[in-house]
Amino acid sequence: MKNPLISQLERRDTLSPEERSALEGAISKVKEFAPDEDLVRDGERVNQSNLILEGFACRYKVLGDGRRQITAFHLAGDFVDLHSFLLKKMDHGVAALTRCRVAFFPHEKLREISERYPHLTRLMWLLTLIDASAHREWITGMGRRSAEGRLAHLFCEMYLRLDVAGLTDGLTFPFPITQHELGDALGLSVVHTNRLLGRLRKLHLATFLSNKVKIENWEGLKELAEFDPTYLHLNSEPR
Amino acid sequence: MKNPLISQLERRDTLSPEERSALEGAISKVKEFAPDEDLVRDGERVNQSNLILEGFACRYKVLGDGRRQITAFHLAGDFVDLHSFLLKKMDHGVAALTRCRVAFFPHEKLREISERYPHLTRLMWLLTLIDASAHREWITGMGRRSAEGRLAHLFCEMYLRLDVAGLTDGLTFPFPITQHELGDALGLSVVHTNRLLGRLRKLHLATFLSNKVKIENWEGLKELAEFDPTYLHLNSEPR
DNA sequence: CGAGGTCTTGAAGACGATCAACAAACGTGG
DNA sequence: CCACGTTTGTTGATCGTCTTCAAGACCTCG
Structure with a gap:
């Protein structure tokens, strides 16, 4: 391996x-x-x-x-x-x-x-x-994005990173954390995190269930998150 | 020089x-x-x-x-x-x-x-x-500190960094930014930033006036900010 | 001296926290 | 395989923080 x-x-x-x-x-x-x-x-x-x-x-x-x-x-x-x-x-x-x-x-x-x-x-x-x-x-998100946008952004980031590492399954990827931890990452309470997940589900953007995220609408999610992957610097060039 | x-x-x-x-x-x-x-x-x-x-x-x-x-x-x-x-x-x-x-x-x-x-x-x-x-x-502050704590923390950080660089004058240091910019740094609106500055002044912790910060009560400010300078890594050692 | 930027204060409203209670899932030992 | 306790998830109600809108004061610099 x-x-x-x-x-x-x-x-x-x-x-x-x-x-x-x-x-x-x-x-x-x-x-x-x-x-x-x-x-x-x-x-x-x-x-x-x-x-x-x-x-x-x-x-x-x-x-x-x-x-x-x-x-x-x-x-x-x-x-x-x-x-x-x-x-x-x-x-x-x-x-x-x-x-x-x-x-x-x-x-x-x-x-x-x-x-x-x-x-x-x-x-x-x-x-x-x-x-x-x-x-x-992350800082930009915490300061200037809505809680919903932050959550969407995190899902976008994780999807892309896992995809590049070959760890996704179509539009589904493993994200083995609790809602409490998710809140700790987003700077939110568990309760609010839970409600946001419900909203993303209702908007048919993404579902978070049993340690997996399933992206239902990648374009919509990206738009909500204002996701631009430049910051991950995934391109190859001489350094 | x-x-x-x-x-x-x-x-x-x-x-x-x-x-x-x-x-x-x-x-x-x-x-x-x-x-x-x-x-x-x-x-x-x-x-x-x-x-x-x-x-x-x-x-x-x-x-x-x-x-x-x-x-x-x-x-x-x-x-x-x-x-x-x-x-x-x-x-x-x-x-x-x-x-x-x-x-x-x-x-x-x-x-x-x-x-x-x-x-x-x-x-x-x-x-x-x-x-x-x-x-x-910064992320930790944005996510988990109160707006007041964040402001206090920023003042503590700037004070220490400027002090180390020899740019302070006692407990006063230059901080040439507008309240709008301060808000952009803290992830707050100008209005709220203004009110927070008023509160720090009323608490006799620090005053922000004409591009200068004057720390009135360093210990109190540090406590409000939960400021621990470890993250600035100011110590010298072989690297 | 006037115009635009900056600061200040008030009022209303949105967003997210907290408190509380319960449901569902999980894991451990019997 | 079930019983039980613990962790995790879900939902409602209330409250506080911070935003937005608005208006006026101040100040600085052409």
Whole structure:
């Protein structure tokens, strides 16, 4: 089975055989995490970064009174905390949403790559930049989109990312989270999230049921979300 | 006068003399921008990155109906669009808030640095990671903080960043933006922003007047904001 | 000095939160 | 395979925050 990180990178640029093997060689071990288990905890000092090989995870922050905000969702091929390579200390937690198979990249190995493979380094840097780009889109949504638009936008984003990773089934895709978590991502209460899902269903745009999203009307959903995939930077070019 | 980028980096790690001169040598020219002028436009393909030497700028996105969201504020020493080095195409605009003196770094030169100076490359990468970290804090605020808390948090962040850059005057700092722009940053209407400023004043926490913020009660403001500066990653260590 | 931008305040209304109660689904042990 | 507790989802009612609309004051700069 192909390393999904390789595919993730090759979607954006070409990798040489040596670069591919350098990446493969940087994995120290592979571990499984149970649903709801933390891959990394907030505030922790870490010396490795985690790549998801299988499963879903999210990054989140918790405020004083326990209110939680999910800042990103991650799927196979995503380097959930590559930024810890240079930041050293986590400024948020990472939790498994489902059972996850995760590859560990010791920072020491990443450092070696950064010394020896400038192009590969740029590509890893790129991954963190795409992350940041998605963050900006998220911010824009939280600040200026309606709750409904935000939900639609999230569905559009997840559909596209999963599709590119070959994890969709027609217009249906897995999204294994609870409505509570969905609310935590959108900055909404569970109750309101539930009502919004009902509305999307009634508008025949999308249905969310038993951990799957089925898009009924892609164009309509995109329009409601004002979805423009540019921010995902899915094109390949020399970097 | 010292290049504020050098200070920005040396706050996080040590630079060798060669690294410093490599950075200095990567500047192609310095240009002035007028207030409200765009340094870069959304969607543009660029081949240089902009470093602010003097002045204030912001990054923003505009939605279909003209609603605007500001995703970040920038001051002297900030590399406002370093990410365009690898993303190539802008996914947002950058506008000057005041007159700005800006240094251009051609991507070609940045590429050379990335080929020759691994450590310096990691430090530039780090800058973009800190940006992303601030984005996550922003998202958390938009989703889970009260409007009042968000405003207080923004004041705390700006105070600390300006203080570190030596641009504060005691507990007073320049923040040359209109209430409209402040609202665009917080995801609020101008009207509500105005009322919130009134409340912070009445609570004797901070006053915003003629482009300056005066913090009256730092501890109180921090508490209201639940401000924890970890996410700014202001510590120095080997990277 | 006038015009446009910025700030301020009031009033009405929309959107989403909270509280509450119940239904459905799930998983665990008997 | 069922009984039971826990988690997840659903719906109604009420309340608060923030938006929108509107109008007037202030200010700044040609």
